[in-house]
Each structure stands twice: as C-alpha cells, then as structure tokens.
Amino acid sequence: xxxxxxxxxxxxxxxxxxxxxxxxxxxxxxxxxxxxxxxxxxxxxxxxxxxxxxxxxxxxxxxxxxxxxxxxxxxxxxxxxxxxxxxxxxxxxxxxxxxxxxxxxxxxxxxxxxxxxxxxxxxxxxxxxxxxxxxxxxxxxxxxxxxxxxxxxxxxxxxxxxxxxxxxxxxxxxxxxxxxxxxxxxxxxxxxxxxxxxxxxxxxxxxxxxxxxxxxxxxxxxxxxxxxxxxxxxxxxxxxxxxxxxxxxxxxxxxxxxxxxxxxxxxxxxxxxxxxxxxxxxxxxxxxxxxxxxxxxxxxxxxxxxxxxxxxxxxxxxxxxxxxxxxxxxxxxxxxxxxxxxxxxxxxxxxxxxxxxxxxxxxxxxxxxxxxxxxxxxxxxxxxxxxxxxxxxxxxxxxxxxxxxxxxxxxxxxxxxxxxxxxxxxxxxxxxxxxxxxxxxxxxxxxxxxxxxxxxxxxxxxxxxxxxxxxxxxxxxxxxxxxxxxxxxxxxxxxxxxxxxxxxxxxxxxxxxxxxxxxxxxxxxxxxxxxxxxxxxxxxxxxxxxxxxxxxxxxxxxxxxxxxxxxxxxxxxxxxxxxxxxxxxxxxxxxxxxxxxxxxxxxxxxxxxxxxxxxxxxxxxxxxxxxxxxxxxxxxxxxxx
Numbered sequence: 001x002x003x004x005x006x007x008x009x010x011x012x013x014x015x016x017x018x019x020x021x022x023x024x025x026x027x028x029x030x031x032x033x034x035x036x037x038x039x040x041x042x043x044x045x046x047x048x049x050x051x052x053x054x055x056x057x058x059x060x061x062x063x064x065x066x067x068x069x070x071x072x073x074x075x076x077x078x079x080x081x082x083x084x085x086x087x088x089x090x091x092x093x094x095x096x097x098x099x100x101x102x103x104x105x106x107x108x109x110x111x112x113x114x115x116x117x118x119x120x121x122x123x124x125x126x127x128x129x130x131x132x133x134x135x136x137x138x139x140x141x142x143x144x145x146x147x148x149x150x151x152x153x154x155x156x157x158x159x160x161x162x163x164x165x166x167x168x169x170x171x172x173x174x175x176x177x178x179x180x181x182x183x184x185x186x187x188x189x190x191x192x193x194x195x196x197x198x199x200x201x202x203x204x205x206x207x208x209x210x211x212x213x214x215x216x217x218x219x220x221x222x223x224x225x226x227x228x229x230x231x232x233x234x235x236x237x238x239x240x241x242x243x244x245x246x247x248x249x250x251x252x253x254x255x256x257x258x259x260x261x262x263x264x265x266x267x268x269x270x271x272x273x274x275x276x277x278x279x280x281x282x283x284x285x286x287x288x289x290x291x292x293x294x295x296x297x298x299x300x301x302x303x304x305x306x307x308x309x310x311x312x313x314x315x316x317x318x319x320x321x322x323x324x325x326x327x328x329x330x331x332x333x334x335x336x337x338x339x340x341x342x343x344x345x346x347x348x349x350x351x352x353x354x355x356x357x358x359x360x361x362x363x364x365x366x367x368x369x370x371x372x373x374x375x376x377x378x379x380x381x382x383x384x385x386x387x388x389x390x391x392x393x394x395x396x397x398x399x400x401x402x403x404x405x406x407x408x409x410x411x412x413x414x415x416x417x418x419x420x421x422x423x424x425x426x427x428x429x430x431x432x433x434x435x436x437x438x439x440x441x442x443x444x445x446x447x448x449x450x451x452x453x454x455x456x457x458x459x460x461x462x463x464x465x466x467x468x469x470x471x472x473x474x475x476x477x478x479x480x481x482x483x484x485x486x487x488x489x490x491x492x493x494x495x496x497x498x499x500x501x502x503x504x505x506x507x508x509x510x511x512x513x514x515x516x517x518x519x520x521x522x523x524x525x526x527x528x529x530x531x532x533x534x535x536x537x538x539x540x541x542x543x544x545x546x547x548x549x550x551x552x553x554x555x556x557x558x559x560x561x562x563x564x565x566x567x568x569x570x571x572x573x574x575x576x577x578x579x580x581x582x583x584x585x586x587x588x589x590x591x592x593x594x595x596x597x598x599x600x601x602x603x604x605x606x607x608x609x610x611x612x613x614x615x616x617x618x619x620x621x622x623x624x625x626x627x628x629x630x631x632x633x634x635x636x637x638x639x640x641x
C-alpha cells in the first residue's frame with residue numbers, strides 16, 4: 001500500500017507539473033508519434049516535458065493554463081491530405097501570447113501547406129509582428145547560419161543543415177535569429193512576457209525522423225551535431241525571458257483579415273477542452289539504435305542495391321531499341337555493383353485485358369521475355385513494379401479518395417473494392433505467375449502506392465469501411481454517411497472518435513494487403529513484396545499495407561527517401577511490422593566527397609540503397625556507387641559488418 005501511495009503521489013506530481021516546463025505539440029497532419037521524436041528531442045533535452053495531442057490538433061481554452069510552449073506544426077492542405085488551422089485557433093494563439101506563453105509556428109514548405117502558411121502570415125500581420133512567410137521555397141534546402149548579433153547565445157559559428165525553408169520577410173533586422181542564402185529563415189517577436197518564433201516544421205524536425213524526408217544529400221554526423229547544438233541553444237533561450245529584450249516588440253495590432261483565403265476556412269469555435277477520449281501522449285527522443293530485420297535471401301551478405309528505371313517496359317518501345325537499351329543498362333548495373341533492377345511491369349495491359357488492345361498485351365509480354373532472358377545470364381534480379389497510376393478503371397466521385405477538407409487526396413479511394421479486386425489482386429496474380437516461371441530472376445513485387453496522407457479516407461467507400469469499426473449506433477453512423485465529405489472529418493474530430501476511425505481504416509487496409517500476399521503465394525512461394533514511400537510510412541494506409549504484407553517468411557522492403565526510416569521501422573516493430581528500409585541516393589545532390597561517407601547510412605542504418613536511372617555519365621558514376629558498398633565493407637559474399 002505504501003508503494004501504491006508513493007506511485008499515486010508521483011503521478012499526481014507529474015500531472016501538476018508547472019506549465020513553465022511543459023510544451024504541447026499540435027500537428028495538423030496528424031502525424032504518427034514515431035515521426036515526431038526528432039521534433040521533440042531538443043525540447044526534452046532542453047528541460048521541457050513535451051506532449052502531443054494527435055487527434056485534436058486545435059487549441060483549446062485550457063491549453064495555455066497547462067502548457068507554456070505551443071509548437072503548432074502546419075498541415076499540407078490544400079495540396080496534401082491534412083487538417084488546417086481554424087480562425088478560432090489563431091484567436092486562441094493571441095490570448096496565449098498575451099498571457100506570457102510561447103508560440104512556435106512551424107510551417108510546411110514546398111508545394112504543400114499553402115493554406116496554413118497563408119493563415120499564419122495573416123495572423124502574424126494582424127499581431128503586428130512585422131514577419132511574413134514567403135510563397136516560394138528557397139532552393140535546394142540551403143544551409144543555415146545563426147545571426148551574429150541575435151540574442152541567442154552559444155550557437156555554432158559554422159553553417160548547419162536544417163531542412164527546407166521559405167524566405168521570411170522581416171521588418172526589423174533584430175527579429176532575425178538565423179538566415180540561409182542571405183534570407184531570414186528563423187525570426188521572433190515578443191508581446192509583453194510572450195514570445196513568437198517562426199520557422200519551418202522541417203527545421204524543427206531537422207534531427208529526424210520526420211513525416212517528410214528532408215531534401216538534399218545525406219549528411220555526416222558532424223553536420224547534424226551542429227544542428228543539434230543550434231536547436232539546443234534556441235530552446236535554452238526560450239527559458240530565459242531576460243534575454244528577449246533585443247527582440248523587437250509587436251507593433252499595433254490590426255484586424256484579422258481572411259479576405260482571399262486559398263479555400264474556405266472552418267468556422268468551428270474554440271473548445272474549452274478536447275473532446276472526451278482524446279488524450280495527449282508524452283514524446284521522448286527516439287533511440288538512435290537501429291535494429292534491421294533480416295534481408296531477403298537474395299540480398300543477404302551484400303545488402304539491397306537497386307536501380308529504378310521504367311524505360312525498358314514502355315509499350316511503344318520496339319524490340320531492337322529495347323535490346324540496345326537493355327544491354328547498356330545491364331553493363332551499368334554490373335559496373336556499379338548493383339544487385340537488382342526495379343522496373344514498372346506495365347502489368348495492367350495483361351491483368352486488365354478488356355481495357356487494352358491485343359498489340360499492347362503482346363508488346364508487354366515480349367518485353368517481359370526479353371528482360372528475364374537477358375537477366376538470367378547475370379546475377380541481377382528484376383523487381384516488377386505495380387503502379388496504381390497505370391490503372392484504366394473509370395474514376396468518378398465515388399472512386400476518388402477525399403481528404404479532411406473534402407479535396408481529392410489520391411487517384412483512388414484507398415479501400416475501393418475495384419482497386420483491390422480488379423487492379424491489385426489481378427496484377428499481383430499476374431506478376432506472381434511470372435515469378436514462378438523465373439524464380440531466380442524475380443524475387444519481389446514493388447507496389448507504388450502513391451501518397452494518401454494521414455487525413456485521407458473520406459470518400460464514400462473508404463469512409464464506410466472505417467466507420468464500421470468505430471463505436472456508435474447505426475443512426476449516428478447513418479447521419480455521418482449523409483454528410484458531405486468536408487463535414488465528416490469535423491464530426492469525427494469533435495466527437496473524439498477520429499482515432500478509432502483511423503485505426504479501423506488501418507485494420508481494413510491490413511486485411512486487404514494480407515489477401516494480396518496470400519494471392520501471390522498461391523502462384524509463387526518465394527516471391528516477396530516492397531512498397532515505394534517518399535517518406536517513412538506513418539499514415540494509416542502505408543502502415544496498414546506493411547502490416548498486411550509482413551509475414552514470417554520475408555520482410556517487405558520500403559523504398560524511401562528518408563535516411564532515418566530505420567529508426568521509424570525499428571519502433572514500428574511493436575505493431576507487428578518487420579520491414580526493411582532501403583534509402584534513396586540522389587546523385588544530383590551529392591558531391592564527390594559525400595559518396596565515401598554513405599556506407600554506414602546505406603548498410604548499417606538501412607538495409608541498402610536505391611537510385612533512379614542517373615542523368616550523369618554512367619561511366620563516372622558507376623565507381624562511386626560501387627564505392628558505397630566497398631566503404632561499408634560489404635562486398636558480395638561477405639557478412640554484415
């Protein structure tokens with residue numbers, strides 16, 4: 001009983017922890033917590049208790065009383081599937097600042113996130129901060145330099161990588177904390193005892209992992225350490241208000257003007273507290289220890305080394321041209337020490353026979369035969385790709401996926417029966433049958449699933465499948481189904497059932513993916529799977545697919561752009577996913593010096609690497625690619641270091 005009393009007291013103490021040491025993360029993308037550990041790491045190290053409220057990413061009136069710091073991470077809408085800032089959120093932010101709190105705005109960069117960037121800038125203007133977020137991203141993720149006369153102390157003198165940015169327009173140079181390429185990229189303003197910091201969400205997640213992979217080359221540890229040092233100095237500074245005096249105060253506030261918004265904004269008012277059942281979880285830095293799952297048999301001892309090239313199996317390619325292209329490609333694969341070719345199979349021409357002409361089917365079959373016969377004389381494998389974008393099935397308002405705002409979020413409704421039945425099942429069956437005829441050549445099927453995003457799933461077919469797994473009576477579910485897509489998300493959000501809804505979607509996706517795996521094994525017992533994901537999988541769709549494809553015989557591969565995907569997939573093992581990350585190398589962004597440092601990233605932190613067909617001279621590039629394997633001491637036939 002004494003121990004129980006002590007435990008209860010400690011829990012009560014944690015619950016009553018001073019708001020001065022507590023930080024709340026709200027992410028409009030509803031990102032999985034495993035992808036926010038890099039964002040949380042410097043704040044935890046800096047003395048904050050960081051909590052993340054995933055399934056209610058909007059400010060409540062009680063939040064400023066419980067937390068000193070708010071990290072508001074902008075969504076990808078309307079270009080990507082996400083929630084979006086509400087005007088009521090911005091009104092609550094104003095009160096947060098006036099009460100002495102700290103608000104950190106992390107906007108999404110690039111082609112996504114235009115709505116939240118616009119709303120953030122309008123709020124910054126209304127507050128009189130003199131800070132505005134530019135429309136265009138700075139090119140090629142430029143390196144960041146701390147402002148020399150800024151009040152943040154003990155910052156690194158040399159430039160450091162911090163993801164991608166848009167140039168900030170800043171009225172007072174004393175508001176600039178850091179710049180890149182001569183443009184401000186981190187800025188601050190103060191109001192009384194409150195502080196506003198503006199930067200990109202990619203900069204806040206520069207230690208990785210993140211929901212989107214950072215653009216640019218893979219980085220050595222020394223460069224990342226300078227980034228860590230800068231973020232640590234910035235966060236220590238947030239705890240020392242006496243040092244904010246040089247930050248310019250906000251000017252006279254203006255009326256908050258929403259005229260010309262990129263799309264209609266929500267009118268939902270601020271709640272006093274989150275809906276019942278919605279809780280915040282504590283974010284902790286992720287362990288940097290990567291536990292890779294066992295590679296497939298064909299890659300053991302040498303790692304996965306893959307070239308992606310879709311030119312060979314274009315239906316219009318005549319056989320003579322294809323033969324010359326194939327000879328050239330095989331010569332490059334062997335010179336570079338690559339072990340597999342990932343090429344789109346064009347399988348729709350065979351699987352969807354009613355929608356293609358006879359000549360198209362014959363051209364694809366001839367291309368398959370030429371490729372397999374040529375590779376049988378080598379040790380190189382072919383990984384046929386199935387791309388959802390190739391389908392010729394009719395698309396309409398029922399079969400196109402929609403996001404939380406009612407916008408199109410994907411080419412197909414993620415759980416559309418025809419997608420899984422007529423396209424994927426038949427395509428997988430066709431490739432598996434081909435693999436059974438050439439098992440020494442075809443080890444795996446690559447599913448290029450596109451990017452649906454966490455906040456997708458509100459088309460009729462997908463929404464119906466998810467709603468089936470959500471607690472609630474039939475009348476309530478029928479009422480939700482009658483709502484337009486743009487109102488379904490808010491209804492689930494405000495009822496506190498958004499988490500169970502996405503969990504149900506993940507489970508339904510896993511069941512369908514498992515059925516694909518079973519279908520493939522009917523024709524080929526050895527064939528494995530891989531998926532293409534621009535970032536490490538953190539949304540319900542890609543996680544569901546990986547769960548369904550995972551079995552005891554072989555782990556699916558994940559072709560990703562994110563070098564920290566191994567950290568994420570290690571943590572996803574707790575959910576029954578054993579996948580092997582394969583990181584992308586981009587020769588266009590890499591210097592000659594950087595190639596020699598990639599062995600550890602490719603073969604220790606990941607299960608191998610892949611690259612697109614290079615535009616540079618293949619003769620000069622092949623030795624560099626082979627050197628990545630040699631630097632990692634993984635020549636063919638040897639064990640893993």
